[in-house]
């Protein structure tokens with residue numbers, strides 16, 4: 001049986017990802033509160049590495065991690081030569097164009113100023129609509145941009161809508177939904193197929209099924 005390395009994102013997805021793995025008796029030795037970045041589980045031949053959300057795809061694409069957990073938003077924004085294996089039951093949110101109530105986003109020849117953490121997703125979306133835009137790339141607190149006149153609108157993730165509401169903004173147009181995904185390195189997926197499929201089955205169907213599949217792969 002081959003050892004698998006799994007890249008987990010720090011931040012918002014960390015706790016849910018950890019709970020999902022722990023719920024099926026993996027990741028028992030991972031301690032998110034510590035400053036440690038590598039956790040080995042020699043018995044189960046698993047190694048967890050803890051990385052920034054925006055670096056998960058890099059670790060998986062380079063083959064340093066065989067599989068990883070990352071938001072679909074990051075996959076759409078960064079791309080990457082990886083397989084998307086499974087939708088995971090957390091990180092659910094949606095993309096939206098947002099701004100002050102009544103702000104027009106379809107402006108014919110006028111250029112719309114859009115602030116976002118996701119320039120590629122934004123450019124693709126407005127290109128499809130035929131609306132010319134100027135993209136302003138931010139790294140966070142995106143809702144601030146229309147308030148201080150940096151942009152006309154924003155493209156961002158909305159979950160509860162609390163951040164928009166707290167800043168007097170609202171959704172002007174819904175775009176699409178995203179959630180967390182299990183991804184795999186393409187070569188690992190061929191050469192460690194049994195192990196990766198076992199993890200996939202486990203996360204999808206629960207422990208009982210996993211014990212059967214995993215013991216067969218030893």
Ligand SMILES: Nc1ncnc2c1ncn2[C@@H]1O[C@H](COP(=O)(O)OP(=O)(O)OP(=O)(O)O)[C@@H](O)[C@H]1O
Pocket residue numbers: 009010011012013052053054055070071072073074091092093157158159160178179180
């Ligand atoms: N409000 C939200 N509700 C649910 N999921 C969210 C929300 N905001 C972000 N996410 C999901 O969690 C992932 C990680 O978000 P987080 O805020 O922890 O990191 P980040 O600051 O976007 O990443 P980085 O620090 O690497 O730039 C996002 O890529 C997205 O998939």
Ligand SMILES: O=P(O)(O)OC[C@H]1O[C@H](OP(=O)(O)OP(=O)(O)O)[C@H](O)[C@@H]1O
Pocket residue numbers: 139140141142143156157158159160161162163164
């Ligand atoms: O609809 P809500 O439940 O309010 O969630 C949406 C907010 O969550 C994310 O930001 P995050 O908290 O990651 O902070 P950031 O500004 O650093 O990106 C996103 O960029 C929104 O600002």
